[in-house]
Amino acid sequence: xxxxxxxxxxxxxxxxxxxxxxxxxxxxxxxxxxxxxxxxxxxxxxxxxxxxxxxxxxxxxxxxxxxxxxxxxx
Numbered sequence: 001x002x003x004x005x006x007x008x009x010x011x012x013x014x015x016x017x018x019x020x021x022x023x024x025x026x027x028x029x030x031x032x033x034x035x036x037x038x039x040x041x042x043x044x045x046x047x048x049x050x051x052x053x054x055x056x057x058x059x060x061x062x063x064x065x066x067x068x069x070x071x072x073x074x
Contacts, residue, residue: 017037
């Protein structure tokens with residue numbers, strides 16, 4: 001499969017200090033594992049974040065990111 005975002009627009013949103021964060025732990029399987037925001041990004045992640053490409057789902061409420069979930073890409 002091939003994921004491509006053809007929209008050149010870049011959005012910046014602040015991250016809530018109480019945001020819930022989940023990373024992809026490939027040791028125990030591709031299920032999201034909850035971690036503290038202060039621990040993300042982690043070297044244990046399946047994805048490399050931050051970077052040119054950081055596949056995550058952002059949950060934005062009221063203009064603030066309240067959740068970050070790394071996306072598993074096989």
